Amino acid sequence: MMKIISTLKEKSKASLMVVLFIAVLASCSKKDDPVPGGGNPPPSNTTSAAKEITGLTILKSENANITGDGYFYKSGPKIYITIPLNSTLSNVKVNFSLSAKASIKVENVALTNNSGSLDLSKTLTAIVTAENGTTQSYTILAQTGIKEIDAMLYPFIEKYSIPAASYAIGKNSTESIVYKSGIGFADVNAKERATPDHEFRLASMSKQHTAIAIMKLVQEGKIGLDQLVFGTTGILKDFWPNVGAMSAKVTVRHLLEHTAGYTGDPMFNGTSATLDERIQTMLNSAQSEPGTKFSYYNMGYGTLGKIIEFVSKKEYGAYLKEIYGPAGIEVHLSSSSATSRRAKEAVCYPQGSSTAYAGNVEVFKAAGGVSISSDNLFKVLYSVDGGTIRPDILTPATRALMFTKSTVANYALGWRTGHSLFEGFYHGGNLIGTATFWIYGTEYSAAILLNSRSNETNFDTELIVLTNNIMKKAKELNL
Template sequence: MKRLKPSAFFLFAILVVLSCKKESNSPPSPEPIPTPATQADIAAVDNKIVAFMTSYNIPGASLAVTRNGKLVYRKGFGVADQATAEKVTPDHRFRLASVSKTYTGVAMMKLVQEGKLSLDAKVFGAGNLLGTEYGTPPYNANLTNMTVRHLLQNVSGSWGAITGGDVIDQNPTYTNTQFFNWLLNNRPNPSAPGSVYDYSNVNFWIAGRIIEKVSGKTYINYIKEDLLAPIGVTQTDMAGKTEADRKPGEVKYYGQGTDANYVYNIAFPRRDADGGLMTTATELLKFVCAFDGFTTRPDILNASSIAALTTGSSVFPSYGCGIGIWSAENLLYNYGSLPGTRTGFMRHNNGMNVALLLNSRVNPASETAFVQGMQNLLLDLVKTSSYPWQDINQF
């Protein structure tokens, strides 16, 4: 065997080393970048939304659907502004109306969970949450026996249709303090707390004042900074009273019949905690996913807090603390309604959540079929297993 000369051997060794060095310094081959999943339209869903809107002359709507914690569908329908023909997108914001009550209920549960509040704390009277700060003492026994839980479950015995009337819109020029003084001095409490269910916006307005007292922040700042910011919800805000008060990305609202006179004449910002929030359908569902009790996304409430939120009173088990309980359908829900607004969400035990926001509602004189139709539409979306929801997450 012929041996290499020393000079040839060293030259060969150097070439091998350089070759190895060059190979080791070469950048690795780039991994292929996965193509982002894009949402495909689902005609069976879209057609039902459009048919509902057409039946009731609804200009615009926004839909969001989650499945097992993933945002699998989000879509706008119709127009946000009839004058300009601006189309609704999934990022348009809508007034929530009474869906705001769910935010108030969850905010209260968060304060309870943090040890800053008790659901059984009494609200009025010396040494209680709001003390004798409002109205003219002495208070009657029905008022001094009222608790936070009574307010949130709408069993305060006061300020509902059958317990003295819901007066949330009266004296709209009053400040919150003036309105509170007027309320306690002029609207008695006819029923014992816990004795009767009577839906009341005033109950949740008072709950908002308790949030302010306990947190040291305005209601809207507590909702935005303490409740929603930690879960990445940033587009929720207070609704404005006039058309000029519309926020960026907010739709216009359209009243039908007598509603047309009141679309931009609602008592905002007073009506903050009972019906004053606005957001997108997507952000509404991100919020719902944060207390839905499923393990697919982190919850902001623990199991005991969620249980308290979703437990009704003995006189009306179907309404928890700002949220409806529909045991026969295995779901939680809430609806909202104001002139120019109709909203709703459902959370089903099967892992489906859905939100639908509209920028109109029918004239209240013919509202029954409309309300039932929207409820049936939401039920269909959470219960129908044949819809081809994609395995994507658009949160």
């Protein structure tokens, strides 16, 4: 009996050793081996959350209604598309590349094999669904255009969070626009697409229009460039007959050239002061000898607006319409709020500010309150350029005066000049909710109008470089 018990104990130990050996083998199983990159492979039942549009193609070979392959630029949830000019956008086959195991719907219609014929003339919404059911929405904005130029604008407005841009390039020898386009949203909430017909607030590019208006009065003999502005013999003597000795020397030319010598600029000081009250503040400020020093000065152009209204006996905006009307040019003053804007007037969007509509447009209109489309902007340019194709508003002699550089700075009458990147005349504009730049070059001219501005350090410089680059590209493409 004892022998039987001993034998059972031995068998029990052997069985235990086998179990322990199997357990050790199991602990060394390959399923727990480290994988490349560290960590363990996911359980086999894990589903993918990837839901990206990774690319797309639009091929001429698949679309009889387009003149070349399409170009796209993707930035986050936005996809910009340029189809070559003279194409039809209403029925275009688009092939999407997606994350693995994802699917796509465009305007709630599922695409077969991630391809479909889309109406690219509309703003489209694409929804990509991952394998695990989560979704990502994309906005598709397509247009016909020149991809080499559009490709410069798309990344710029996305980098600086600009809702919309309107841009145009003109060829000076033909006094005509050779390319114009609008991208993004003139009204974000309404998803109103920007076009070259949309008006944008010009900010300080308004100063060229004030200069043209003044030169028109000079041309008509109603004022003189070297006529005094203040004091007992000045144009505005009825308003400011008694001024300081320095102010009594200020001429129309000094105001146009920013050489009146005043310090401090009350134009955009955030108060409710009237234009006349701001001019008085200017007259009370410290001043250097007029004509000896350049200092960019908005209030000087506010004063020029006062001169225009007093001499013409018309409101500033009405006088612009009078001189531009015969040339077929539409121009307005900027609206004072987003809700009061005109049809086809882009909404201004602030960055880092509560509103883009602070200040009284009636006060700063001659310094920064003009609103115009890029199309009409070029009509203005080619009505003062001295060309022979489009009738000019100004005579050759008056035009020559306007584009004559100051003796103390690279500034003519309302126009900057002498830039290191390009030849010709230029100006920019910058207010909360708007940024603009245009170049009147030697062969081509270019303008970019934006409905927001960025406070980032390089924004202004990059806008100048961009405007110059699209002008250079027009020449390179021989537009």
